[in-house]
Amino acid sequence: MGWEEVQARGYSEFVRTAQSYHGRPIFALFCGDKDAEGRSWCPDCVTAEPIVRKELHNLPDESVFIYCLVGDRAYWKDPNNEFRRNLKLTGVPTLLKYGTPQKLVEEECFKAELVRMLFTED
Amino acid sequence: SVQAHKEEDNPQKTMEANGLTSVPNSYDYDLIVIGGGSGGLAAAKEAAKYEKKVMVLDFVTPTPQGSSWGLGGTCVNVGCIPKKLMHQAALLGQALQDSRKFGWQFTEEVKHNWMTMTESIQNYIGSLNWGYRVALRDKKVTYENAYGEFVGPHTIKATNKKGIEKLYTAERFIIATGERPRYLGIPGDKEYCISSDDLFSLPYCPGKTLVIGASYVALECAGFLAGLGLDVTVMVRSILLRGFDQDMANRIGEYMKEHGVNFIKEFVPIKVEQVEEGTPGILKVTAKSTAGDQIIEGEYNTVLLAIGRDPCTRRIGLDKVGVNINEKTGKIPVNDEEQTNVPYVYAIGDILQGKLELTPVAIQAGRLLVQRLYAGATTKCDYVNVPTTVFTPLEYGACGYSEETAVEKFGEENIEVYHSHFWPLEWTVPSRDNNKCYAKIICNIQDNERVIGFHVLGPNAGEVTQGFAAAIKCGLTKEQLDNTVGIHPVCAEV
Numbered sequence: 001m002g003w004e005e006v007q008a009r010g011y012s013e014f015v016r017t018a019q020s021y022h023g024r025p026i027f028a029l030f031c032g033d034k035d036a037e038g039r040s041w042c043p044d045c046v047t048a049e050p051i052v053r054k055e056l057h058n059l060p061d062e063s064v065f066i067y068c069l070v071g072d073r074a075y076w077k078d079p080n081n082e083f084r085r086n087l088k089l090t091g092v093p094t095l096l097k098y099g100t101p102q103k104l105v106e107e108e109c110f111k112a113e114l115v116r117m118l119f120t121e122d
Numbered sequence: 123s124v125q126a127h128k129e130e131d132n133p134q135k136t137m138e139a140n141g142l143t144s145v146p147n148s149y150d151y152d153l154i155v156i157g158g159g160s161g162g163l164a165a166a167k168e169a170a171k172y173e174k175k176v177m178v179l180d181f182v183t184p185t186p187q188g189s190s191w192g193l194g195g196t197c198v199n200v201g202c203i204p205k206k207l208m209h210q211a212a213l214l215g216q217a218l219q220d221s222r223k224f225g226w227q228f229t230e231e232v233k234h235n236w237m238t239m240t241e242s243i244q245n246y247i248g249s250l251n252w253g254y255r256v257a258l259r260d261k262k263v264t265y266e267n268a269y270g271e272f273v274g275p276h277t278i279k280a281t282n283k284k285g286i287e288k289l290y291t292a293e294r295f296i297i298a299t300g301e302r303p304r305y306l307g308i309p310g311d312k313e314y315c316i317s318s319d320d321l322f323s324l325p326y327c328p329g330k331t332l333v334i335g336a337s338y339v340a341l342e343c344a345g346f347l348a349g350l351g352l353d354v355t356v357m358v359r360s361i362l363l364r365g366f367d368q369d370m371a372n373r374i375g376e377y378m379k380e381h382g383v384n385f386i387k388e389f390v391p392i393k394v395e396q397v398e399e400g401t402p403g404i405l406k407v408t409a410k411s412t413a414g415d416q417i418i419e420g421e422y423n424t425v426l427l428a429i430g431r432d433p434c435t436r437r438i439g440l441d442k443v444g445v446n447i448n449e450k451t452g453k454i455p456v457n458d459e460e461q462t463n464v465p466y467v468y469a470i471g472d473i474l475q476g477k478l479e480l481t482p483v484a485i486q487a488g489r490l491l492v493q494r495l496y497a498g499a500t501t502k503c504d505y506v507n508v509p510t511t512v513f514t515p516l517e518y519g520a521c522g523y524s525e526e527t528a529v530e531k532f533g534e535e536n537i538e539v540y541h542s543h544f545w546p547l548e549w550t551v552p553s554r555d556n557n558k559c560y561a562k563i564i565c566n567i568q569d570n571e572r573v574i575g576f577h578v579l580g581p582n583a584g585e586v587t588q589g590f591a592a593a594i595k596c597g598l599t600k601e602q603l604d605n606t607v608g609i610h611p612v613c614a615e616v
């Protein structure tokens with residue numbers, strides 16, 4: 001079985017989703033919310049998303065890719081939001097391998113080589 | 123294996139098989155670095171700056187207990203970093219006790235959880251391992267998790283953990299393979315004892331521990347284990363901290379003894395047996411006196427060996443390219459440009475003969491070497507007046523000569539030692555020892571009383587020593603030191 005994508009909005013939904021896939025490799029991309037026209041308030045997320053999506057075919061079998069919208073700009077800027085506090089996220093976009101210290105933050109997500117390394121190497 | 127032989131006959135085929143296009147001189151790489159530790163990574167990243175084609179090979183042979191780790195070498199994984207964090211954990215335990223005298227009130231007794239500490243530290247180390255991989259990939263340095271060894275001129279074989287072998291050629295090589303803990307060679311040592319390679323990721327609290335050795339590794343580990351509340355004994359063959367100023371070494375030992383570490387002096391272990399299996403289990407250690415026939419026995423949950431470290435130079439095919447090593451110690455002699463007797467093979471870090479085994483030294487040597495090779499620089503690594511710190515419960519910072527070495531080199535009549543005890547202000551209120559912290563400087567009378575040795579025993583010794591090391595590098599004299607106004611109230615003003 002290949003890989004699959006699921007979407008989540010907000011912290012609680014993210015945690016519930018991740019827990020439901022416990023036991024499989026989980027990768028997650030965190031981005032700022034999108035408006036009615038599908039544009040995110042986070043310009044780096046707009047740049048990163050297509051680059052990350054282009055590498056998804058490299059995901060290992062059985063893995064899950066969670067595309068998570070974190071919230072609006074005001075929520076994100078709050079230094080105490082749950083993503084910062086509990087998941088230790090420092091910026092958006094963040095692409096990570098859940099349950100490991102492996103992650104790419106902000107401009108690191110623009111580099112296809114690094115995204116591929118995160119998806120394919122141990 | 124058949125594949126490897128075919129490739130050996132035709133270097134061009136090798137390159138094509140590895141998906142590479144032609145490189146000048148028909149080598150696969152400009153530079154191959156064997157060892158991804160402090161020295162190796164610094165050299166590789168520096169070389170990438172000059173647009174050189176670089177490969178790093180890093181591989182950790184698991185310990186007898188099965189421990190292994192990621193990219194970054196000893197310092198990051200099983201050395202300086204986890205050591206300092208565990209030392210900090212122990213200091214925080216002491217701080218909690220002190221805090222009551224400063225008015226903090228908490229009713230529960232304070233306990234320590236080994237697993238919580240170890241998980242946090244291993245998590246941090248994991249982020250460092252990942253960070254190095256990102257940095258190398260970003261700078262286009264090829265990294266392979268494979269064991270590198272020379273098989274012929276300009277050629278190495280890299281074997282990964284699945285046993286797959288590949289051949290690579292390079293114009294130049296840097297050996298930065300570092301060291302691993304030495305075992306005693308007595309019955310039971312590999313089966314039942316652990317080393318620093320295992321301690322920092324031990325998945326259970328070590329419990330009552332016997333530390334064998336008198337190195338800084340032994341004393342630092344014994345120190346923080348005791349600070350975390352464990353019953354710790356140190357078994358010493360002769361003196362503490364060989365090579366360090368012995369007056370300071372003895373003060374460190376005395377302090378540890380007064381703060382709950384047991385010492386068994388002038389004994390060596392002769393066998394280790396398992397009494398009970400478990401995590402931890404119970405081990406019985408039998409030891410013999412170095413001064414007579416006395417035999418003693420003791421039971422411990424964990425036995426930690428810290429009797430020395432040996433260079434990883436004996437099984438990397440150095441004989442195939444003719445690189446000389448010191449047969450007795452395994453260390454590699456190099457000239458003052460880190461070059462071995464084979465002109466295209468260089469070496470840096472702990473494996474060097476006659477040089478200090480410190481991360482910043484390896485990093486500096488690696489960077490300067492690469493700048494000389496590819497950027498036309500001429501600066502050589504300065505190994506003189508390198509500051510160090512031992513993170514025993516009472517920290518010890520030093521730069522320059524020990525008192526013994528100064529006397530030996532300059533003659534007792536030509537040196538002057540100025541010294542002082544001091545009582546850190548922070549220790550007064552909680553009534554901690556008032557006569558233990560100590561500092562001394564050794565001056566060369568014949569050279570304007572130039573400061574040639576600096577030693578300090580007290581909290582934050584590393585932070586204190588760093589600045590003085592810079593001053594000593596500038597030629598600090600006693601008079602200049604006297605003319606420098608102190609910062610008050612800090613330990614360093616002494």
